[in-house]
Structures are given as C-alpha cells and as structure tokens.
Amino acid sequence: MKKIILACWLALFAGSVYAQSRMTPEKIKVIDSLLTYLYKEKKFMGSVCIREQGKPLFSKAYGIIGKKNGKPVPANTASKYRIGSISKTYTAVMIMQLAEAKKLSLDDTLSKYFNMIPNAKKISIRQLLTHQSGLYNFTNDLQWSSQYTPVSKKEMLAAFAKDKPDFEPGSKTAYSNTNYMLLGYIIEQVTGKSFNDNLQELICKKLGLKNTSLPKGGTDIIKNEAFSFMLQDDQTWEQIDEIHVSASDGAGGIIAPVEEVNRFFEALIQHKLLTSGSVQQMLPVQGENAINPINSYGYGLETLPFGEDHIGYGHSGHIDGFYTMCGYFPEEQLSISFFDNGKVMSFNQINIYLLSIIFDKAYTFPDFKKITVTESALTGLSGIYRAEGVPMDVTVAAYGNKLWARASGQDSFLLTAIGTDKFEFQQADIMMRFVRDKQGLVQSLTMEQGGDELVMNRVIASNDVAIKVVDAALLSKYEGVYSAPDFPMKLTIRKTGTGISGQGTGQPEFPLTAVSESTFKFDPIGLELTFKNSADGVVTGMIVTQGKTFELKKEQ
Structure with a gap:
C-alpha cells in the first residue's frame, strides 16, 4: 500500500519537445521485445496494457501467477493482480459519489462516524482524502505490514485509536494508509453495505x-488471481506471503486485471462516474497551492507528469511483492497500466522505458551482460562502512565468488557487478560504488537509492569481515511456530528473502542475523536462537537464549 513516487518522469525529461504519440505496429514490437528481454533476464514479471482512444492497442502478460501441483501457472491478460494503493482512487470515487447523492458531506468530521479516533472532531472527510488528517500511518508498524491473518474492523479501529497523531489536521500533508482504511469504513457505515x-x-x-x-480471502490461482514473487539468489522465483485483505481494504485491497484498471481511470477522467465538478475537485492542485509540489496529490489521484508536455492522472501502488501503476493522459486519450509481480529491476525505470517509447523520447535499450569479478577482487571490497549521523553500518563481504551486503539488523542482499567497483541490488533500487585512494585501496563507498546519495567511509578493512549466507532450503525448514510451557509466548519463524524473521505472539516482527547455519541472533534485545534437528535432519525445536535459556519445541 505504499505509494511509489513517479515524479522522476518530469525531472528526467525536462526540456523535451512534444511529439504526438501513436501506437504504431513498430512501437508495439519494441515494447514487446523490451518486456520479453526483461522477463527472460529475470528483471520482472507482470502485465502491461496500453489503450488509446478507448481501444486496447497492446496487452500482454509475462511470467507466472503462481504454482499448482508444483507446476508454474502462466499469467494471461485476464489475470487479476493486487493493485495496492491504486485502490485509493476507487475509494475516493465512491466517497465523491456518496457526496453527490447527499449521503455525506466532505466537510463531515470523523467524529460523526468514529469518535474514538484521535482528533476526530477536527478531521474532515476532505482531509482524509488529501492525507492532511495528521493520523499516524498504521502500516509503518511491522505488525500491520506483515498481517497475514484476518483482522476485524473493530480491532483495526482500536489500533487506530491508540496511535498518536503526527500533526494537527490541515497543517501538513503526510501519506497515510489509515486515512483510506477509515474512508472505506465510512462508505460501509453510510450505505449499510460491504465495501465490495x-x-x-x-x-x-x-x-x-x-x-x-475486494476479495474476502486469500489469493486463488483457480480464479486466475496472482501471487507476487521475489527472485532468490538471481535464479529462482520465490512466492511472497500476502497481507490479508482485511488489513488493506479501501487503502489497498482491490484486485483487478490490467485492462479493467485502464478503463476505470479513463471513465473517471471522462466524467462517466462523477460530474465534471466532482472530477475537478479530485484533480491534484498544481503550482503554489499544491499539497506536494513535487508529486501533487488530490482526492485519491496523483499527477503523473512525463516531460513538460505530457500530463497524466492516476495512482501507483505497492503491496506484498506487487508494484502497480496506472495513468490516463487526457490530451492524448491514452492510458497505460503496468503491474509487476516479480520486481527486480527498478519499477520506475521500466515505466520510463515504456513511456519513452510511447511518447517518442530518447532512451537506451537495457543491456544485462554479466560482468565477472574475481574472488580476490571481491575480498578487497570487504569491510564495515559507516556514515556520520546514520544509525546503522553497512557490512560488505565476499562469500565464494559473490559479494553480499547487509545493513545493521537487516537481511543480507546479493550485489551484482555492473562495472569496475560498481554493484547494484535492483530489487531495492540500490547502487553501490566503491572509491579507492591513489594506492588503489578502498576508502569508502557511495550508495545511491531513489535519487538520494550517501557516502560511507570504510572503518574496518578486513578480509575477515563476513556475512553468513544460509541455504534457502535450510531456511525454509526453520519456518514454523515454536513454544514451551515456561516460555511466555509462541515464537513464529518466517523466511524473508535471504534470511528469516521472528515474531512473538502480539509482538512486532524482527529480523534474525545468521551466526552459523543453525544459530541466529537479534542484537538489539540480546536474543540468540539455535535450531535443533533430529537424527534424520528434521527440525524439532530451538534453544532460545536471552538472559535465561529456554528450549522450545516446533509445533506440528
């Protein structure tokens, strides 16, 4: 449900000359060849739909939506993806429809519906729509961003009621999924019907x-519903656990195929769902009065600029491993939806490729030729890197012929060489460049992510610095629930990419760092776990050490 900032479109193509877009057969071939190449190189999986003047001109799916009986199920153009925060536009439209029908007013305060929420008497529906309520974003808490079981509306409201507001209503703007969860609940309360x-x-x-x-339960491949995936060790697509829909609802719970989302945004901007006056209210305000002048936000709508001459309206989204975007460009009568359920390469970069082709802008076709770096060269980059004012170190270490990195308290991630002393981790859009002195010794690294740049000095230069990487199959064996009569809670272990996490009953999830193949730790609370195996290699339990020592059994 996290929104994805697409304002880089504007910055990258400022000063370009307008050329009317026409989806020629040549452009369609180029787009297909681009996406096919990216899929074959394991840089993405997903679906794309481009419509012009109300007609689909390109629609194709790449990759899989899941596995059935151990076999991959291919995606198709009708496959339904979790669209994440694009759901907010649907929620906003329904609120506006109810306002047009005089069933509510945008100036109604939240106290009319949910008086237990902090500042309920000061917060208007309008401020919920524009993220100016000041309400804390509940998905900032790991508990909710990893909510894999059903949760009731009553439980959600109780949680919102406990959260301290970030600022006074109307004084600032801060994106918050809490706003749109509440708007979804208001729709249900006003109509007496479910959100769906x-x-x-x-x-x-x-x-x-x-x-x-808005589905009632989990993803169903039989119904052509897609799971999302993470690329494991640059080789295997691993299915990602899904947040239960009850913890996303009107903020991010809708599922849909790409073309239906195109049609929704076309209909909205063309006044087929609301009056022209209501649509005008929804559009983001530009200029000095913009809520956010970089990427202004209206009532569930974002401005999606591409260059200085193409302005679209739409929304983006992120939930589980899904990254989604849909935009409609009114002047060109063109809409594009791009859903990625296997993100490796930067989602924004693929969007830029697609729009560059559509709007006749210059671009360079990607080239993923692999660069081989010797193990001794990788070892020379090993060390601990630190920046003043940054609360975590970054450890870099060679493991075999691969280079790994890990920020303090987080999972390790595999770096891919893209040039001399230059590496990337595409899933998180991270680029690392190592800087040497005149003698050729590495002194620092420059890390770039999302347009930001951070220089970190090497404070420990040692070939002994190590990041323990545990085999994925072994990590999977550790997954499960562990308990003991004398231990105050059940402990759930879950595989997360290249590592595992732990979570006690009613507690936030926390990352575990491998010390060995069977021992893991979480330094902030002095916790150490050692897994126990039976003679035939089956994981039977764990030893937990945190001041005292406990022996937990794995529940079957």
Whole structure:
C-alpha cells in the first residue's frame, strides 16, 4: 500500500519537445521485445496494457501467477493482480459519489462516524482524502505490514485509536494508509453495505468491470488471481506471503486485471462516474497551492507528469511483492497500466522505458551482460562502512565468488557487478560504488537509492569481515511456530528473502542475523536462537537464549 513516487518522469525529461504519440505496429514490437528481454533476464514479471482512444492497442502478460501441483501457472491478460494503493482512487470515487447523492458531506468530521479516533472532531472527510488528517500511518508498524491473518474492523479501529497523531489536521500533508482504511469504513457505515458490494454497484456494474473486486480471502490461482514473487539468489522465483485483505481494504485491497484498471481511470477522467465538478475537485492542485509540489496529490489521484508536455492522472501502488501503476493522459486519450509481480529491476525505470517509447523520447535499450569479478577482487571490497549521523553500518563481504551486503539488523542482499567497483541490488533500487585512494585501496563507498546519495567511509578493512549466507532450503525448514510451557509466548519463524524473521505472539516482527547455519541472533534485545534437528535432519525445536535459556519445541 505504499505509494511509489513517479515524479522522476518530469525531472528526467525536462526540456523535451512534444511529439504526438501513436501506437504504431513498430512501437508495439519494441515494447514487446523490451518486456520479453526483461522477463527472460529475470528483471520482472507482470502485465502491461496500453489503450488509446478507448481501444486496447497492446496487452500482454509475462511470467507466472503462481504454482499448482508444483507446476508454474502462466499469467494471461485476464489475470487479476493486487493493485495496492491504486485502490485509493476507487475509494475516493465512491466517497465523491456518496457526496453527490447527499449521503455525506466532505466537510463531515470523523467524529460523526468514529469518535474514538484521535482528533476526530477536527478531521474532515476532505482531509482524509488529501492525507492532511495528521493520523499516524498504521502500516509503518511491522505488525500491520506483515498481517497475514484476518483482522476485524473493530480491532483495526482500536489500533487506530491508540496511535498518536503526527500533526494537527490541515497543517501538513503526510501519506497515510489509515486515512483510506477509515474512508472505506465510512462508505460501509453510510450505505449499510460491504465495501465490495459498493464497489460492484457504484463502479464495476456501471463500467462492465467483471473481474475487479475486494476479495474476502486469500489469493486463488483457480480464479486466475496472482501471487507476487521475489527472485532468490538471481535464479529462482520465490512466492511472497500476502497481507490479508482485511488489513488493506479501501487503502489497498482491490484486485483487478490490467485492462479493467485502464478503463476505470479513463471513465473517471471522462466524467462517466462523477460530474465534471466532482472530477475537478479530485484533480491534484498544481503550482503554489499544491499539497506536494513535487508529486501533487488530490482526492485519491496523483499527477503523473512525463516531460513538460505530457500530463497524466492516476495512482501507483505497492503491496506484498506487487508494484502497480496506472495513468490516463487526457490530451492524448491514452492510458497505460503496468503491474509487476516479480520486481527486480527498478519499477520506475521500466515505466520510463515504456513511456519513452510511447511518447517518442530518447532512451537506451537495457543491456544485462554479466560482468565477472574475481574472488580476490571481491575480498578487497570487504569491510564495515559507516556514515556520520546514520544509525546503522553497512557490512560488505565476499562469500565464494559473490559479494553480499547487509545493513545493521537487516537481511543480507546479493550485489551484482555492473562495472569496475560498481554493484547494484535492483530489487531495492540500490547502487553501490566503491572509491579507492591513489594506492588503489578502498576508502569508502557511495550508495545511491531513489535519487538520494550517501557516502560511507570504510572503518574496518578486513578480509575477515563476513556475512553468513544460509541455504534457502535450510531456511525454509526453520519456518514454523515454536513454544514451551515456561516460555511466555509462541515464537513464529518466517523466511524473508535471504534470511528469516521472528515474531512473538502480539509482538512486532524482527529480523534474525545468521551466526552459523543453525544459530541466529537479534542484537538489539540480546536474543540468540539455535535450531535443533533430529537424527534424520528434521527440525524439532530451538534453544532460545536471552538472559535465561529456554528450549522450545516446533509445533506440528
């Protein structure tokens, strides 16, 4: 449900000359060849749909949506993806429809519906729509961003009521999923119907969107619903656990195929769901009065600029391993949806490629030729890197013929060589460049991510610095629930990419760092876990040390 900043489109292409877009057969071939190449190189999986003047001109799926009986299930153009925060636009439209029907007012305060929320008497529906409520973003807490089991509305509201506001309503703008969870609940309270019933009645039936919905439960491959994936060790697509829909609802819970999302945004901007006056209210304000002048936000709508001559409106999203974007460019009568359920390469960069082709902008076709670096050269980069004012170190270490990095308290990640002393981790859009002195010794690294740059000095230069990497199959064996009569809670172990995490009953999830293949630790609380195996290699339990020592058994 995290929004993805697309404002880099504007900065990268400022000063370009307008050329009217036409989806020629040549452009379609180039787009297909680009996406096919990215998929074959394991840089993405997903679906893309481009429509112009109300007609689909390109629609294709790449990769899989999951596995059935151990076999991959291919994606198709009708596959339904979790669209994340794009759901917010649907929620905003339904709020505006209810306002047009005089069933609520945008100036109603939250106290009319949920008086237990902090500052409820000061917060208007309008401020919820524009992220000016000051309410704490509940997904900042790991508990909710990893909520894999159902949670009731009552439980969610109780949690929101406990969170301290970030600022006074109307004084600032800060993106918060809490706002749109509450808007979804308001829709249900005003109508007496479920969110999905409202979605079907107010939007889907009007537009003939037969495969858009807020599901009741988990993903079902039989229904052509997609899971998301993480690339493990640059080789294998590993399915990612999904947040339960009850913890995303109107903020990010909708599923849909790409073309239906195109059609929704086209209909919205063309006043087929709301009056022109309501649509005008929803559009982000530009200039000095913009809520956020870099990437202004309206009522569930973002401005999506591409260069100085192409302005689109839409939304982006991120939930589990899904990255999504849909935008409609009114002047060109063109819409594009791009859903990625296997992100490796920068999601924004692929968007830029697609829009550059559509709008006749210059771009360079990607080239992923592998660069081989010797183990001795990698070892020379090993060390601990630190920057003043940054609360964590970055450890870099060679492991075999691969280079790994890990920030304090986080999972390790594999770096890919892209040049001399230059490496990247595409899943997180991280680039690391090592800087040497005149004698050729590494002195620092420059880390770039999301347009930000950080210089970190090497404070320990040692070939003995190590990051323990545990085999993925072994990590999977550790997953499960562990308990003991004398231990105050159950401890759940979950595989997370290249590592594992732990979570006690009712507690936040925390990352575990490998000390050996069987021993892991979490330094901030002095916790150490050692897994125990039976004679035939089955994991039976663990020894937990934190001041005292406990022996927990693995529940079957």
